[in-house]
Amino acid sequence: MAILIEKQAKRDAKTEKQARREQDDNIQGERCDDSPRKVEFCMECGAFNVVSAKKLPKDVDVKAVFACNELDLKEVKVYGFDYDYTLACYKPSMDYLLYNLGRQILIEQYKYPKPIGDLQYKPGFAIRGLHYDIQKGVLLKLDSFLQIQLGTVYRGLTSLSNEEVLNLYKNRIIPIAAVEYRHDTDHDGHSKMVQLADLFSVPEMCLLCNVTDYFERNHIDYHPEILFRDVKNSVRFSHPVMHKIVEQNVSEYIKYNPDLGRFFQRLVEADKKLFLVTNSPYRFVNIGMQMLIGKNWKDYFDVIIVQARKPKFFTDKSRPIRLFDEKSGTHVWDRVVKLEKGTIYYEGTVKQLQDMTNWRGHQVLYFGDHPYSDLADVTLEHGWRTGAIINELTHEIDTLNRTDFKRNANWLQMLTGLIEEHQDCEDVDERQVFTKWMQERDFLRNEIKYIFNEQFGSVFRTYHNPTYFSRRLFRFADIYTSNITNLLNYSVNHTFYPRRGVMPHEYISYFV
Numbered sequence: 001m002a003i004l005i006e007k008q009a010k011r012d013a014k015t016e017k018q019a020r021r022e023q024d025d026n027i028q029g030e031r032c033d034d035s036p037r038k039v040e041f042c043m044e045c046g047a048f049n050v051v052s053a054k055k056l057p058k059d060v061d062v063k064a065v066f067a068c069n070e071l072d073l074k075e076v077k078v079y080g081f082d083y084d085y086t087l088a089c090y091k092p093s094m095d096y097l098l099y100n101l102g103r104q105i106l107i108e109q110y111k112y113p114k115p116i117g118d119l120q121y122k123p124g125f126a127i128r129g130l131h132y133d134i135q136k137g138v139l140l141k142l143d144s145f146l147q148i149q150l151g152t153v154y155r156g157l158t159s160l161s162n163e164e165v166l167n168l169y170k171n172r173i174i175p176i177a178a179v180e181y182r183h184d185t186d187h188d189g190h191s192k193m194v195q196l197a198d199l200f201s202v203p204e205m206c207l208l209c210n211v212t213d214y215f216e217r218n219h220i221d222y223h224p225e226i227l228f229r230d231v232k233n234s235v236r237f238s239h240p241v242m243h244k245i246v247e248q249n250v251s252e253y254i255k256y257n258p259d260l261g262r263f264f265q266r267l268v269e270a271d272k273k274l275f276l277v278t279n280s281p282y283r284f285v286n287i288g289m290q291m292l293i294g295k296n297w298k299d300y301f302d303v304i305i306v307q308a309r310k311p312k313f314f315t316d317k318s319r320p321i322r323l324f325d326e327k328s329g330t331h332v333w334d335r336v337v338k339l340e341k342g343t344i345y346y347e348g349t350v351k352q353l354q355d356m357t358n359w360r361g362h363q364v365l366y367f368g369d370h371p372y373s374d375l376a377d378v379t380l381e382h383g384w385r386t387g388a389i390i391n392e393l394t395h396e397i398d399t400l401n402r403t404d405f406k407r408n409a410n411w412l413q414m415l416t417g418l419i420e421e422h423q424d425c426e427d428v429d430e431r432q433v434f435t436k437w438m439q440e441r442d443f444l445r446n447e448i449k450y451i452f453n454e455q456f457g458s459v460f461r462t463y464h465n466p467t468y469f470s471r472r473l474f475r476f477a478d479i480y481t482s483n484i485t486n487l488l489n490y491s492v493n494h495t496f497y498p499r500r501g502v503m504p505h506e507y508i509s510y511f512v
Contacts, residue, residue, distance in 0.1 A: 056406040062397045063489060065481040067496035068474045071365075071385055074493045078359045079267055082310075082368035083278035085199050086389045086484060088288045089255045096121050097245060097253065099203035101238030102231065109237075110230050112211070113220075119210040125157075126205035127456045128392060129469025131179065131193045136168060137224025139209060141456050144471035146174045149462040151446070154455065156213030179468070194228070197469065198370045199391065204235045243284040250291045259485040261293040264300040270492040273359065275303035277313060277366075282306045282324055282344055303339050303357065307346040310370075314350045314377035321348030350382060367484060371469070375476040385478050392459050393482035399452050408451075412444040 081087055099121040106112040132139050138160065141152035148169065153160045160168070179193045196205055208231045215222045246253045267274060278285060285306055289297040298304060305313075306324065313319075323332035324344040336345065339356045354360050361383040368374025369389045378384040399405055419437050422430070445464075449457035457463075460470045473480060479496050481487070490496075 056403065056410065059401040060397045062394055062401075062482065063486045065479050065486055065490060065496060067479050067498040069478040070495065070497055071478045072495045073365075073490075074495070075362055076272070076365040076385065077363040078273040078275065078357075078365070080275045080277060080364060080366035080384075081484070082366075082370075082374050083276065083280050083285050083288070085369040085391060086367050086374075087260065087276075088292065089257070089391055089483065090199075090253055091255055092123060094242075094246075094253050095123065095203040095206075097242055098200065098235055098238060099207050101241055102204065102207050102235040105234040105237055106207075106211070106230060110234065112230070113214075116211060116214060119207075119214060121203060122157075122206050122210070124453065125209065125455060126196075126202050127453050127459050128199055128202060129195065129197055129459055129467055130205065130456060131174075131195050131468070132205070132208070132228060134192045134194060134225040134228045137212060137227070138168070139205060141462065142174060142179065142468040143462040143465040144468055145465060146176060146179055146468065147462075147465070148172050148174065149457070151449070152456045152462075154209060156209050156216050158213065158216070159455070192225075195468070197372060197472075200235075204231060207231050207235065243281060247284060247287045250287050254288055254291060257292055257483070257485055259488055261297075263485045263488055264293070266488070266492065268300060272492070273302045273357075274300055275305070275353075275357075275359075276301050277305045277308045277310070277353075279308055279310050280306060282326065282346070283329065286326075298342060302341050303345070303353070304343075305345045305348060305353070309347060311373040311377055313348065314373075314381070316349050317351060319347055319349050321345050321352050350378065354382070365478075371472045371476050376472075379476055379478075386476060388473055388477035388480035389482070389484055390459075390473070390480055391482060393480070396452065396458060396460060397482070399458075402451065405448065405451055408444055408448050412441065412448065415441055415444065 084090075103116060103119065107114055107117055126139070130139055130141055137155060139154045141149045143149060148165060150162045150165060150172070151159065153165045153168075166172070174193065179195075196202075208228060211227060211231065212222075212224075214220075215227075264274065276285075293300070305321070321336045321339075322345065323334050323336060324330075324346050325332050326344060331346065336348075336352075337356075339345065339353070362385055364378075364382075364384040365387060366374070366378055366384050367387040367389055369391070371388065375386040375388060379386045415437060419434070419441060422434060425431065425434060449463070452458040458467070460467055466474070
């Protein structure tokens, strides 16, 4: 063991000397002396404790805009927006409302047991981006390689052990046909997986798990797919009722954003065109936008389309745009041959929008919160630039900035490097120490997971890989941020540059 300590100390000393030589001479006061890094061996945990720790990373700006692909705003002439969770960000009261309404419909319309009415919403239980296996009846988290993250598989409110997961799936990797087959049909006998990719699905997941838990505890036989369909439909059917409740007390459910009007005004002054395409009904959108901006909110937009029925709006080829009469609250039969400012439209297709406005390709930047129904088709099929509004990013970045997270992440990275380097040792004593290192690594990985969310961890990462949600987000979004008005921190001519990604073969270092 002493040999391992001595070798590691020498490596650390050499690495640190080299790093110091590369630093600017102006930061002499921050340099250490040339003595080797002090390394102690902890007999209790069996791992190296680095006493003179590496500097912790700087905090991430919670209001920053992050680039997945290079985006030059000078090329953007048209800005498009979704409404829900893009322009209008909802308070936690919305989750409770949708959960309670869905639970009520399950009992009244689907005749579920009345004691289900006592099942309360559990804030913080689920996160966006999880998959639900509608044949096996479990909620789980996948990484970008379609691997199941062990410790994040739940039947109801009960976490399945690693052994139970492997018995259930026989493999940690889910077949791609079960995950990415877009029409949600059985494919060669594989399990059906449904990803819950928007924030409206969070209370739906909680209701699903609560009811599953109730059935399991009371030994009530149920079919997981039927339960999933019933819960999904109950939450979906509750939306019209939710709209009416929110309209009566909009400030109870929508977060006020004082910068939204200023953001739109700056775009208009820069001679940008603005449009809104949302699945929500006009009355609901109108009341929300009046609260956020004022009664003149429509003056900012060149085109407004409600009840668009995305993603069909982006995929259908023939579905006419229709006029909407604000006074009567119904559609008008007139044929739409051009789009006029100040007029409300609904349904239609993106093809008609492009043909009538000539807004095409990279000159259009569209913002939404859903990687699939908002962003995927417009970037893959129509060449639009895209921006994702990910509200949870605020919590994720606040967590990344915590000192305990930074220390655990630094130590985990160094410990993993030690494990990788010494995994082939054969000495009995060294193997005992190595086993303790592995145990500490597992402990650290779980600590880092719990700090984001006790059940499922980070929206963006599994233990060491990006999540499946991250993979799709980075593929379909050119930029992403936590709030649309974060763009006020950048000029309308700003270019967003993605960071140069480090490939596995490029650097040999514990810290990059």
